[in-house]
Amino acid sequence: MCGIVGLFLKNKSLEPQLGQMLAGMLGTMCERGPDSAGFAVYGSGDSGHVKLTLRGASAKTNFAALAGMVEDAIGAPVLVETHATHAVFTVPAELETAAREAIAAEDKTVKVVSAGNRMEIYKEVGRPDKVAQRFDLAHMKGSHGIGHTRMATESAVTVDGAHPFSTGRDQCLVHNGSLSNHNALRRKLVRKGMSFETENDTEVAAHYLTWRMEEGETLGQALESSIEDLDGFYTFVVGTESGFGVLRDPIACKHAVLAETDDYVAFGTEYRALAVLPGIEKAKVWEAEPATVYFWERH
Amino acid sequence: MPTIDLDATSLRDLNQMLHDLGDGANDTDFHVVNPRGKHAIAAGVDAPITIEVDGNVGYYCGGMNKRANIIVNGSAGVGLAENMMSGRIHVKGDASSSAGATGCGGLLVIDGNASGRCGISARGIDIVVKGGVGHMSAFMAQAGSLIVLGDAGDALGDSIYEARLFVRGSVKSLGSDCIEKSLSDLHKQTLRKLLDEAGVGGEVDVSEFKRYGSARKLYHFHMDNLEAY
Numbered sequence: 368m369c370g371i372v373g374l375f376l377k378n379k380s381l382e383p384q385l386g387q388m389l390a391g392m393l394g395t396m397c398e399r400g401p402d403s404a405g406f407a408v409y410g411s412g413d414s415g416h417v418k419l420t421l422r423g424a425s426a427k428t429n430f431a432a433l434a435g436m437v438e439d440a441i442g443a444p445v446l447v448e449t450h451a452t453h454a455v456f457t458v459p460a461e462l463e464t465a466a467r468e469a470i471a472a473e474d475k476t477v478k479v480v481s482a483g484n485r486m487e488i489y490k491e492v493g494r495p496d497k498v499a500q501r502f503d504l505a506h507m508k509g510s511h512g513i514g515h516t517r518m519a520t521e522s523a524v525t526v527d528g529a530h531p532f533s534t535g536r537d538q539c540l541v542h543n544g545s546l547s548n549h550n551a552l553r554r555k556l557v558r559k560g561m562s563f564e565t566e567n568d569t570e571v572a573a574h575y576l577t578w579r580m581e582e583g584e585t586l587g588q589a590l591e592s593s594i595e596d597l598d599g600f601y602t603f604v605v606g607t608e609s610g611f612g613v614l615r616d617p618i619a620c621k622h623a624v625l626a627e628t629d630d631y632v633a634f635g636t637e638y639r640a641l642a643v644l645p646g647i648e649k650a651k652v653w654e655a656e657p658a659t660v661y662f663w664e665r666h
Numbered sequence: 667m668p669t670i671d672l673d674a675t676s677l678r679d680l681n682q683m684l685h686d687l688g689d690g691a692n693d694t695d696f697h698v699v700n701p702r703g704k705h706a707i708a709a710g711v712d713a714p715i716t717i718e719v720d721g722n723v724g725y726y727c728g729g730m731n732k733r734a735n736i737i738v739n740g741s742a743g744v745g746l747a748e749n750m751m752s753g754r755i756h757v758k759g760d761a762s763s764s765a766g767a768t769g770c771g772g773l774l775v776i777d778g779n780a781s782g783r784c785g786i787s788a789r790g791i792d793i794v795v796k797g798g799v800g801h802m803s804a805f806m807a808q809a810g811s812l813i814v815l816g817d818a819g820d821a822l823g824d825s826i827y828e829a830r831l832f833v834r835g836s837v838k839s840l841g842s843d844c845i846e847k848s849l850s851d852l853h854k855q856t857l858r859k860l861l862d863e864a865g866v867g868g869e870v871d872v873s874e875f876k877r878y879g880s881a882r883k884l885y886h887f888h889m890d891n892l893e894a895y
Contacts, residue, residue: 622762624762637703637724637743638722639704654760654763656800657782
């Protein structure tokens, strides 16, 4: 099962409502994935700063105190925004490595979930609508976002196994399906110097795409390459700083519905996820073709 | 005509009400609004009634239908008219994958396109698609007809038994053991009758269709066919 939702705004005036729209879509997919949920939001940011999304061991993590210690260590201000068990630290881009080292040194229970100029990632075990409420997704702003509700098959129900997975700056991946050659591919990527956090098949796909893009491919080309190299059932939705892409495997048994209006492009595992959007009655709605890459970018 | 608003009435209440209808029911026409992609709308109906749905429906709409006439003014999700026994289902938009799967009888009409696996394992249903059908359509189809006015995707009729396939447009590829066959006058008459029933007028010339069916080479295991299994 699993459910995926994605929303890419073409109309900038809707950006304050991104979180609210995405939360509504995510809520409809609870029964497709009641184990855990997560989402990535591409909000404000600039190329001079990096946003590090941190996950604490519990909501008791004192992120303000941690930020103070990181500020002392790197000698620069750290902007902190806390959302339940997660917090976003915004640091000068050139001090990202120093900030990561300081975080690791000060609190071993805190994990850096993602890094990017604009991307923030939140994920938690539990019912998706409750997870969205806990992080107050409805009040988040941004240009695009991706959400996932998980029914676990290939690895355990843990926060680490929840989607989205991020392995590159401003890059994230959510997945509905299961990959059958993920162990072999993981070994290949480990030999290329990549390190893995989980036994999860989707993390392998995320690393694979990051590797292809490091080799010089665009996201579209990397997705084309994955048709050759990944074996199994999948619908992928991939986010980057400037847009999002969709790919179904050639057998296409994992569902994928797209909708487009003058205001947005939306993705849902089922039409039900799109039915909550404004203007959906007049949208162009279609099913993604097998082995076909769809991609939208901000201009 | 009773109108059922699915924003106000639960799907279970709607379907239970439709299941409770007997042959002599006073109301024979039902109007359903605000479906919003909900699953299993009007599934399991067994009564000579008409149900018209305004909007897009989710999975398994009209599944197992017997005798009812179901009209969807919108598109349908996965498994439309799955295992239909008799009656008629007409979708005015597109249909997702596995439309008419395992259907035993009745007529399914799709005005738009149908996705992959349309008519998979059909056992007597007649399906008319005015647009195209996706990959693996009529896979292992045993009986009935699939008529496609547009194009068909990859592997049409793979491992087909005795269902009849008629395609007016192009076929991307034929599946194992599916071949083109001659279109006789008898086939043209059958085709005309089904097109008339589907509301497709004389503007469509039946001689423009090609017929496909089983080469009957895979019915029994044969060592030479090992690669095809």
